[in-house]
Amino acid sequence: MRVAIIGAGAAGCFCAIELKRRMPEAEVTVFERGRRPLAKVAVTGGGRCNLTNSFRGISDLSKVYPRGARLMERLLRHFSPEDCRRWWEREGVRLVIQEDECVFPQSQDAMEIVGTLLRLMRQLGVRLLTNAKAEQVKPQGVGYEIIVGNEAHLYDVLVVTTGGAPRRQGLSFLDPLDLRLESPVPSLFALNVDDKRLQSLSGTVAASVSVAFAGTRFCAEGPLLLTHFGVSGPAILRLSSYAARWLAERDYRAALLINWMEGRDEQEVGRLLDSFQRSDRLVANHHPEWLSSRLWAMLLERANISASQRWDALNKRERNRLIATLTADTYHTDGRRTYKGEFVTAGGISLREIDPNTLSLKRFPRLFVAGEVTDVDGVTGGFNLQAAWTMGWAVAQSIAAQN
Numbered sequence: 001m002r003v004a005i006i007g008a009g010a011a012g013c014f015c016a017i018e019l020k021r022r023m024p025e026a027e028v029t030v031f032e033r034g035r036r037p038l039a040k041v042a043v044t045g046g047g048r049c050n051l052t053n054s055f056r057g058i059s060d061l062s063k064v065y066p067r068g069a070r071l072m073e074r075l076l077r078h079f080s081p082e083d084c085r086r087w088w089e090r091e092g093v094r095l096v097i098q099e100d101e102c103v104f105p106q107s108q109d110a111m112e113i114v115g116t117l118l119r120l121m122r123q124l125g126v127r128l129l130t131n132a133k134a135e136q137v138k139p140q141g142v143g144y145e146i147i148v149g150n151e152a153h154l155y156d157v158l159v160v161t162t163g164g165a166p167r168r169q170g171l172s173f174l175d176p177l178d179l180r181l182e183s184p185v186p187s188l189f190a191l192n193v194d195d196k197r198l199q200s201l202s203g204t205v206a207a208s209v210s211v212a213f214a215g216t217r218f219c220a221e222g223p224l225l226l227t228h229f230g231v232s233g234p235a236i237l238r239l240s241s242y243a244a245r246w247l248a249e250r251d252y253r254a255a256l257l258i259n260w261m262e263g264r265d266e267q268e269v270g271r272l273l274d275s276f277q278r279s280d281r282l283v284a285n286h287h288p289e290w291l292s293s294r295l296w297a298m299l300l301e302r303a304n305i306s307a308s309q310r311w312d313a314l315n316k317r318e319r320n321r322l323i324a325t326l327t328a329d330t331y332h333t334d335g336r337r338t339y340k341g342e343f344v345t346a347g348g349i350s351l352r353e354i355d356p357n358t359l360s361l362k363r364f365p366r367l368f369v370a371g372e373v374t375d376v377d378g379v380t381g382g383f384n385l386q387a388a389w390t391m392g393w394a395v396a397q398s399i400a401a402q403n
């Protein structure tokens with residue numbers, strides 16, 4: 001049997017290895033358009049490769065897979081994060097689980113992951129062709145024809161693992177199949193906020209905020225980082241993932257609400273301020289301990305309260321303004337920024353085209369898909385690579401089971 005895998009990324013290489021292990025007699029060829037296989041994996045996690053997550057404390061997968069949670073729930077039963085950790089450790093890669101539940105190689109070197117995959121592919125006899133871009137794919141008899149350069153190649157089984165493509169043209173090689181595609185938009189980004197006062201606090205971290213877009217149900221929690229262009233950090237990245245399509249539709253212009261008070265509502269903040277107002281200290285010097293003095297000074301300014309005011313002299317209107325600023329401080333976003341070069345694509349091959357049991361296309365049963373090319377994507381923390389490993393594994397399993 002001749003199998004072609006298009007895309008030597010995380011999902012494609014993992015699938016090739018797992019397939020060769022199950023079907024050593026199969027001829028498995030991986031086509032990679034770039035000069036180097038696994039180029040993206042090499043730069044994941046800032047070069048350290050956050051290859052999965054412990055998934056501890058995650059009860060609702062839609063919080064980590066805004067698109068594709070149901071499919072991932074099904075697939076993770078067969079190749080779970082724990083299976084994934086065992087897989088890597090069996091191949092000699094020692095792993096560490098950080099306090100934030102992200103999993104990295106102990107070496108803190110993404111090249112260990114790349115090297116391990118390439119070594120296994122070599123040992124198992126996977127054929128890897130680089131500078132080999134698939135220009136077009138079409139059904140041919142019971143198999144598929146792939147056009148690479150000026151050559152047409154025939155295969156019995158095809159696996160598409162071409163990763164994210166922020167523009168629709170990235171998927172044009174699939175045009176002859178007339179697949180339903182969810183229009184691709186970027187996910188996981190920071191947001192521009194044109195507010196000089198906020199930008200002047202660049203580098204400040206608020207350890208636990210809630211962020212939301214006004215008038216929507218999109219909200220996220222976690223650390224927030226103020227930057228020279230606006231806001232970033234885990235809370236914003238998550239929010240950008242949840243609202244990826246909604247934001248793209250309005251050109252990233254939205255009203256961002258920040259609750260600086262670890263998620264406390266107005267009543268709870270009111271009670272906290274009651275205790276502060278029993279003191280005659282200056283409002284500038286006495287503030288919630290989780291907010292830095294610089295950040296607090298900005299919040300007082302935004303609430304239009306003088307720093308030289310005393311807590312016990314705060315009037316009702318000032319108090320209400322302060323509560324509103326602390327619980328729903330509103331900023332206007334006017335664009336997005338890539339965060340450390342990291343992004344994923346929301347959208348891709350529609351899940352309606354995919355048989356969730358096999359990851360083959362419903363209309364093309366010998367054509368399989370895995371990874372970011374599908375309409376599955378996760379938040380930061382190792383969830384995207386886990387999806388690539390799990391889907392690559394599932395495709396290998398399906399092909400072997402069918403042949």
Ligand SMILES: Cc1cc2nc3c(=O)[nH]c(=O)nc-3n(C[C@H](O)[C@H](O)[C@H](O)COP(=O)(O)OP(=O)(O)OC[C@H]3O[C@@H](n4cnc5c(N)ncnc54)[C@H](O)[C@@H]3O)c2cc1C
Pocket residue numbers: 006007008009010011012031032033034037038039040041043044045046049050051052132133134135161162163164173340341342343344370371372373381382383384385386388
């Ligand atoms: C800078 C950065 C850091 C990241 N860090 C993390 C992290 O730490 N943890 C995490 O979980 N996720 C991370 N991600 C996301 C993660 O890397 C991807 O979700 C994951 O690599 C997707 O795997 P994939 O196999 O689907 O696609 P990819 O790994 O992108 O591989 C797809 C491959 O297909 C090739 N290709 C595309 N079109 C064709 C074609 N027509 N013909 C032939 N080849 C083609 C591409 O060149 C590429 O090599 C990061 C992403 C970026 C950009």
